[in-house]
Amino acid sequence: MTAEIIDGRALAAQVVEGVRQEMAGLERPPGLTVLLVGDDPASHVYVRGKVKLARDLGFAAEVRQMPADVSEEAVLAEIARLNRDDGTDGILVQLPLPKQINTLRVMAAVDPAKDVDGLHALNAGLLSQGAEGLIPCTPLGCLKIIKSIVPDLTGMHAVVIGSSNIVGKPMAALLLEARATVTVAHVHTRDTPFICRGADVLVSAVGKPGLVRGNWIKPRAIVVDVGTTRIAKPDGGFRVAGDVDFDEAREVAGAITPVPGGVGPMTIACLMENTLRAAKARLLRHSAEKAESAKVFG
Known part of the structure; x- marks a missing residue:
């Protein structure tokens, strides 16, 4: 008996195609920012693959690179800026982080609604309850x-x-x-x-x-x-x-x-899916806020 070899690339292509089709009708392309800290060769390879696929899909994708000796305060400040940025729907902090940076503290700083890696404690809690949230x-x-x-x-x-x-x-x-x-x-x-x-x-x-x-x-x-x-x-x-x-x-x-x-390949495809979900959720919230504002001031 020989096992069936599961083709992750073929399955990932199906997920990506589903994302491409769902993007039709969006007001703007989803925005993804990858925060890359340090010079780990494997991290650079992984980030290139993620950003390339995102751009191929038409996402507004960028890499924010910071040096290996950057302070934790500087990383947290950059995350705070991305949390406020209306064009950023998804924030992915590429792991591992340098030793001087507390990974849990950094993960906790990301807006849960933009946490497309699904690692924020709020999203972890929603998953444990079987509730709606961004999944790792x-x-x-x-x-x-x-x-x-x-x-x-x-x-x-x-x-x-x-x-x-x-x-x-x-x-x-x-x-x-x-x-x-x-x-x-x-x-x-x-x-x-x-x-x-x-x-x-x-x-x-x-x-x-x-x-x-x-x-x-x-x-x-x-x-x-x-x-x-x-x-x-x-x-x-x-x-x-x-x-x-x-x-x-x-x-x-x-x-x-x-x-x-x-x-x-499936990990990267699911990142695209999560980013699209985050973008659609933010657009819905913005529409609801505009409608509520029109009721109050219209």
Whole structure:
């Protein structure tokens, strides 16, 4: 048995096309600003991909780059400026941030309505309650991938390896909302391989290449590999490795995402979707405010 290789690029293209069609009739293009702090090579690559797709869609997309030694106060001041900017619908702070900057404080400073990465505590709380809000892009992309294989997750056992605020926790919340039974494994979990062998859906978001072996996987399970670790090649350059031993896993699983070409494209596509949602919501609020003002002063 060989697993179906899930084509994240093809699924992402469908999401992007949906965004393109939804943009018809908007008063203005959505505005996205990516805040890039420092010189991390991987961050620069990711930002280029995000901004390129946004501009291809017709978004007003820009990168605000700040030096690696910038103060936290300067970053917070820039976020405050973007919060006030009427042309900015979405703010994305590219992670990781330099060590002198408190990531949680920066995330908390972003206007929740412009938080297109879905990492503000308010959006996290809305997600935990199953309420309307902006959902973190990577978990949202993972859920779309999973539902492309099994649309109804009711009663299925899902295991998430990793408990980060960026992927693990919101992924578990989304799977719970989809009526799956969810187990979260982390660094302190006992006998993680045993837990994983019971998973109908297995999502790994740890950043440890080759962690998940073929004998961790339940036959015919859906395996989603979020891991993207850059490994230097002896002859120069680098390769990207996932958390899952792909060659072993594909002999057991029913469907599996590759690295690269799996979760990554869906993350960027969901960022475009979130930015469009944020823009439409802001336009609706502005229209409602104008209508209310006309009632008062008309």
